[in-house]
Amino acid sequence: MIQFVLLAVAAFLGVGIGCVPVARRPGASRIVYGACLVICVVALTGALLDGGTSEMILPLGVPWLGAHFRIDALSRFFVVLIDVGSSFASLYALGRGAHEHEPQRVLPFYPVFLGAMNLVVIADDAYGFLFAWELMSLASWALVMAHHREAGNARAGFVYLLMATGGALSLLLAFGLLAGPDGFYAFAVMRLGTFAPPRAILVLALVCLGAGSKAGVVPLHVWLPLAHPAAPSHVSALMSGVMTKVAIYAFIRIVFDLLGPPSWWWAVPVLAIGGITAVLGVMSALMESDLKRLLAYSTIENVGIIFLALGLSLAFRANAMPEAASLAMIAGLFHAFNHMLFKSLLFFGAGSVLTATGERNIERLGGLIHRMPVSSGLFLIGCMAISALPPLNGFASEWLAFQTILVSPQLPEWTLRLLVPTVGAALALAAALSAACFVRAFGIAFLGRPRSAKAETAVETDRFSRAAMGGLAALCLLTGMFPGAVIDALAPVTRLLLGGRLAEQMMQPWLSIVPIAARNSSYNGLMVLLFVLVSAGLAAFAVHRFGARTVRRGDAWDCGFPGLGPATQYSGASFSQPIRRVFGPVFFRAREIVDMPPPGETRPARIRKERHDLAWEAIYLPIAAAVGAIADRLNALQFMTIGRYLGFVFVLLVLLLMALAAWQ
């Protein structure tokens, strides 16, 4: 019911504004986060209470338009996604938030951020949508700048603000094109319109720019690995896990809902950016040694996977294959939901590590599994889920994506037939690299021996944080065991957008998921988990029953050369060195330059590693240089008489009037 969600939004804004005067007080964070948790739960129940579509028009905003709000199946799914993520973030913050140094820089913006995200997905006119979108961007920007004195954060905030502005501008123009010259800004009116190819192309491009920059698709991703880690950890979790999904919502709402029936070639750019984003994102994550930035890069990868699924859905929809389109859409949305779960969990884990050790750099961590056993175990579940390992949830959604690729030879277009397998290979490569990435992240940060004094003295986190992480880990396991329930819950969304749905999954024997037909493919996470647990239990029982049971602790064997210090362990950089050597030259123009002094010279030998961010160097630096050059040229304009300025204004006015006259 929309009233609940609107009330929740109002409550969020109220809490945000209301806490400004008291934000510095010691107990304020508990109250604010507690209130947010309650409001999230209210919005969640409101969204889940009834399944229908409800609308509401409030006399706000532009006078002749009013503010339209509507909650349909798509909005409902995203409200659930946002509020599940937000409630866990608030729960986590109940514990962690107390450690904030300047709470007045976080507390007022946090509820506003939550409210704005909820508002985006229920807005039913362009005006309200853009207002909420901008509110979301600004609130999250303020949260990114919460620790503005730390090195690099101010730059992160600046880049984020620039990209957010550009993205909002693109969306503004897209809505302008959708609304047409008469300015029908309500979504209900836009939905009725049909759009000729040039206009549709422009809208598609602008939406890819606008929603894509917020979601972090390559090459619009540059802000994301800077800004997401800069915020406090629970906000990082929200930005990575939830806000990118709001961008995905914007993409789906405009392209699948407002823009009318698609042409098949719309899928081409979406598939291409999806594949490239997935591979480049995870490859960058593999090279990263800052734990939170690593997670941010991995968000880029997952956004790529979601876009890839959406691209497939577009292709099937254009060819009037609603079942296949539904399968692809469900794979994408399911992955979006899963990513919210495990990425929040991982960011919480990273936040706990950060509080316990003050370190984000994995090269100075290690051995945390002994000192933070619960957090480590939960973080491990998150790592396994994001690496798409059965029987956890990440695998279920990637399995669906693979199944979608397997039905695509039925597509009639040659371009798509050639593109889809390539994209499938990119998906498989991304999945494999992501497993490598999280072996590295967990292995270096949590296993082995501590690499610094801080890592040696770390302590377990508080119970709120553990509860939040435990809840998310349980959800990861549950959605992995019962993926059919999620697929069934998504059926109204695909029926709304694509006019098709998958067969009821919870009716399948043994709760298997059978996307097409039993003879094609089926997967049963529950059975796989049971089999693994039973066989592991059997093996452990048999071994302990019939074999030796003694355990002796001793030095590590290490090929008969024990007693070496922790510095001799593999580090994050050495772990990824083979992969960097194999893939680096292609993706980053990476090089290793060895400077070996000739015999007799006493200077040390050096190795220098070079890695280039190609998107940054090829696109952003030239743009920045051009802006600088133009600004230099236009500098003269700042030092003129008032008469000159008025003259300019007059000439421009005449030119505009002439242009208008010529156009009419």
Place this chain on the structure above:
Amino acid sequence: MFDLVAQGAQMFLVLLLAPLLTGCVRKLKARLQRRIGAPIWQPYRDIRRLLGKEVVLAGNASWLFRVVPYLVFAVTWVAAALVPTFATGLLFSWSGDLIVITALLGTARFLQALAAMDVGTSFGGLGASREVMFASLAEPALIMTVFAVALIAGSTQLSTMADYLLTGQAGLRVTLALALVAFVIVAVAENGRIPVDNPATHLELTMVHEAMVLEYSGRHLAMIELAASLKLLCYMSLIVGIFCPFGMTLGHGGAGPYLLGGATYAAKLVVTATLLATFETMTAKMRIFRVPGFIGVALMLSLLATLLRFVSGNL
């Protein structure tokens, strides 16, 4: 009830056969190198001996280190048991398709690599790092091979695939040939056989799998050795099950057809083991950074096979 017995028989068959297969390959290799070699049931003796020994744990080994051997064993066992060996359409064959089997083997590798890094020795990290580097190419190659075969059979379900190929609807195809070559390369790489890794070495810098399990001893090592044998058996069963399913019992057979299926399965395993031993004897181990090129061939071949399937239904 009979179905349940057949399914159980399959699970314990793979478990019992796995060390024998390893023993066979070792014996054959030894004979080819003009050594007498250990008897083929030596792996059973090794495992029994290891089970009877105490475990020596490194001082800072965590719970993960002690749990992983059982999990790796269990996951590999489940994967191996899901592959049809002597018959298709067993009771639980629907609970996972070929992609699931691939991913289960990936889970085993993930856990193994983590356990290798747990004690914090340089060898463990070295093995884990190289293992994931190989896997980052081998896994996509495997998935693409799965795609190619699945597109021919119209299913990722192993039983359906074997049924389809058994009934001869597929015939001889370019795609299948490409996929077979790719699959064999992946199998060689994933099982740490020559030329990618040498299962017989212990103290060389080029080792991968052995470096990962260096810190294990006693019953833990027994579990890992058993899991390695199971993995070899799993890949071999996949190769003979997908590319040469002849002799397998279709659907629900009685005891007679099952026995026949079992006999042909054993014969096929012997042939594959001979081929593997011969190949290993004839090739030299590669330098570590030549391996990505080797697995890259598999990736390209499998991608080519999939593309061919997308482009034409007849290839």
